[in-house]
Amino acid sequence: MSAAAHAPSHDHDPNSPLKHQYENIEQQNECYLVGMWSFLVTEIMFFGALFMVYTLYRWNYQQDFWVAHHHLDIAMGATNTTVLLFSSFTMVCAVHFAQLHNRKNVIAFLIATIGCAFIFLVVKYFEYTAKFKDHLYPGANFTNDPTVLTELVVKEHPNIHNVTVSLNHAQLFYGLYFAMTGLHALHIIVGIIVLSALVYLWAREAKSVMIDYVPTELVGLYWHFVDLVWIFLFPLFYLMPQPHR
Numbered sequence: 001m002s003a004a005a006h007a008p009s010h011d012h013d014p015n016s017p018l019k020h021q022y023e024n025i026e027q028q029n030e031c032y033l034v035g036m037w038s039f040l041v042t043e044i045m046f047f048g049a050l051f052m053v054y055t056l057y058r059w060n061y062q063q064d065f066w067v068a069h070h071h072l073d074i075a076m077g078a079t080n081t082t083v084l085l086f087s088s089f090t091m092v093c094a095v096h097f098a099q100l101h102n103r104k105n106v107i108a109f110l111i112a113t114i115g116c117a118f119i120f121l122v123v124k125y126f127e128y129t130a131k132f133k134d135h136l137y138p139g140a141n142f143t144n145d146p147t148v149l150t151e152l153v154v155k156e157h158p159n160i161h162n163v164t165v166s167l168n169h170a171q172l173f174y175g176l177y178f179a180m181t182g183l184h185a186l187h188i189i190v191g192i193i194v195l196s197a198l199v200y201l202w203a204r205e206a207k208s209v210m211i212d213y214v215p216t217e218l219v220g221l222y223w224h225f226v227d228l229v230w231i232f233l234f235p236l237f238y239l240m241p242q243p244h245r
Helices: 025-060 063-073 073-101 102-131 146-155 167-203 214-240
Strands: none
Touching: 025 063, 025 167, 063 102, 063 146, 063 167, 063 214, 073 214, 102 167, 167 214
């Protein structure tokens, strides 16, 4: 039996979003979504391993982690949280207008999402710069002065005296901080590249996006995942409660 006999029986319309290898649009969209969710599951497992490592070390070194986290800037972290939440809104709007085939609005909201991503990276740059200035990054040059961390605790909690911190445990905290937030920032950069490619396709009126909103929706799923990861990172690193003695 020839290969042609196994091909879908529908006549392919060049103006249809249905690709020739699928029997109907439902099958095509299901294939897209299964592929995207399979990719996101691998990302969840990847980040999940890091969250597990963080949980185990924080459980064992609660006091040291709590002291070390005082050098993080909550205002900057909250700003980035607000920026990413707004970017999720602009991404939802882009998908909505993609469904309506409103090209101008799609491009406008995609550019707004990219702008939010750049704002996030700029804020993160200033955060990282402050850590490097005080030698709070893992490695041989990690600070050997515990007062860099303890004086902030005394300043914020004047009722607490004799604050001590293990520099080894503090270095572990900042190792996890840079690993997890750095990996997240890398996903932000990848998102900027993908979103920029999507803007380019919409600007060129490419059929792959003009007649089918699903590619835009799939990029939106990726972006929402990136936002969701930060929603977990922010409280875990920035909003750490004081442990019971």
